[in-house]
Amino acid sequence: MPIGLTGLMLRVGLTGGIGSGKSAVASRLRELGAVLVDADRVAREVVAPGTDGLAEVVATFSERVLGPDGALDRAALGAVVFGDETARRRLEAITHPRVRVRTAELVAAAAPDAIVVNDVPLLVEVGLAPTYHLVVVVQTAVPVRLARLARDRGMSRAEAERRIAAQADDERRRAVADVLVTNDGSLAELHEQVDALWRERLLPYAENLRRRRAVSPPRTGLTGPDPTWPQQYARLAARIRHALAPAEPRVDHIGPTAVPGLAAPDVIDIQLTVETLADADGPLADRLVDAGFPRRPGQWWDRAGSAGGERVAKRLHGSADPGRPVRLHLRQVDAPTWRCALLLRDHLRAAPDQRVGYPAPGREPTAAPATGGCPTARDPGCEEEHRRAERWAERTGWRP
Known part of the structure; x- marks a missing residue:
C-alpha cells in the first residue's frame, strides 16, 4: 500500500514550559x-521497576536515584541532572529512544x-516539531509559572x-508554534481557546486529511507585510523535508510573501525542486499527502518569461490545514518557470526600490502580484519586473 494512503490521522504536538498549564x-x-x-x-513507564531503562539509569547514576x-526517585534524579547539562544529556540518551519507541506503539x-495529541514537554529541545502536522504551544508569563510551581x-x-x-x-517555542495558546488567565478562558482550536482548526484539518483535500487559498485582497511569513515558511519547509527524508530536496520560499516589506495575499508559496515531473508522482506525492500537503486536482502549468511564453507543466499541492493556506509548486529543476520564481524573488529582495507593479503596504496594486513568483498574461507590471530582473541577473552574475 503506498505511503500516505492508510492511517492519515492528524498528529498534533503539544508543548509548553514547566508551570505553563x-x-x-x-x-x-x-x-x-x-x-x-x-x-x-511514557517516560515514567520506560523506567518503571523491572525495566531495562531503570537498570541503565541506575548503572549510570548509581543507586542514589x-x-x-526500588522505584526511581525522580526528585533525587532531578537533583543530579538539572543544572548539569552533561548529566542531563546522558539521561536523555537512555530515556528518549525508549520513549520514541513506546510513543510510536501508542500512536x-x-x-x-x-486526532492524536502528543503532549511533549521537551518537543523543542529534541527537535520533534517537523514530525507533526501542527504544533500547539502553551505560553504563560514567567511570574505566573513561578507562582504555580510554588x-x-x-x-x-x-x-x-x-x-x-x-x-x-x-522565543524558541514560538518559532515552532503553529498555534499559541495563552494561559495567563482563568481555566474557563483557557477552555474557550482550546474549544475554538478544536472546532475551527483541528476538526476541519482532520477531515481534510481523511479526504486528501487541500484548502483553497482565500480570494481576498492584500495583507501585511507580515514579518512572520518567513518563520511560517520555515515550519512548513521543515515538515516537507522531514516527509521526504532521507532525500534532501531543494525547498524554497517564493512569491510575494518571500520578499520582506511586500504586501501580498496571505498565502505561503513554496517551490519544491524535482529532477523530473515523473518524480513528482507516486511515492513522493503520497509522502506529501501524509505530511498534510495533498495534491490539488487538475492540470497545472505556468507561462515562461512573458505572456506569450511557452506553457510549462508543474504539479501543485496545497495544505490541509485550514489555518495556513499554502501553494506548493513542484517544478522541474532548470525549467524556465523554476528559474523565474527564484530570480524574481532574489531581485525583489535585492532591489526594493524597483518594485514597479508590486503594491506597497497600504496601497492597492496596479496589477496582482505574480502567483508563485512568475508573471502571468494578466500581469503587465510583473512582466516588466521580469525584464528588469533579467538585466540584474546578467549584471550581477546571479545563478539560481
Missing part, C-alpha cells in the same frame, strides 16, 4: 475527543482517522527558576 490543555483536548499520548507518563521501594494503536508543586523560587532555565525559552 500544558496539562490542562491536554486534558481539555482529551475531553473533546483527542487521543492523548502523554510523554511524561532509587527510593526505598499505532489509535484509530486511523484519530503553589502546586511546592518548589522554592530558586528551584523553579532553575527548572525553567533548563528548558527552551519562549
